[in-house]
Amino acid sequence: MPRVLSEQEVEAFRSQLCKVALRLFAEQGYAGVTLRALAAEMGCSPMTPYRYFADKEEIFEAVRRDAFERFSARVSAAGRPHRDPVVRLRAMGREYVRFAREEPHAYRIMFQLEPPASASDPQEEHAFKEGWSTLEGTLREAVANGQLAGDPLTLAHLAWVGLHGCVTLHVANRLRLGRGLDELVDPVSDNFVQGATARPPAEDSP
16 A cells, blocks of 8 residues: 655655656657656656546646746746836847747747647636736737837737747757847847837828
């Protein structure tokens, strides 16, 4: 009969299992990972993961939820010290890229892997929307005070698409034509801001 584990031991094993699962899911995709392979990586019996999670889907959801929570917290924290929303936007963009560079496995699981069709995790959805609302709210503020012009929701998507495109090309090792990710982060933000900067209406030509 297995001994009863303390709450701290349970959380420590769950955390370690999720770290290993993060790498395996990122490298092999959801379908390519089995609990037997995960157990082998952990050096435990094939049945041990079932003491901590119901199945592979629950592990995947826990890994994605943790990634989104850490990602949203970091991006929001990077923008918080700045009162000017445009300055805040640039700071958030740099942190977005920094997270992707430092945690490529988490980034891939968040934005490049399709979750199983039956997956439904309200906590994960909340973490994602919390990060999104920070971005959209920053752009709403910039539009409201006249710094930028346009629909804030559309602007939020455009800002995200620009950075995500750079990160995706970097992860795929496709940025090899003279400019790397670090050299493109600020220009992408600068071009976005310049394109969305509010301008006075042009006078009619005589």
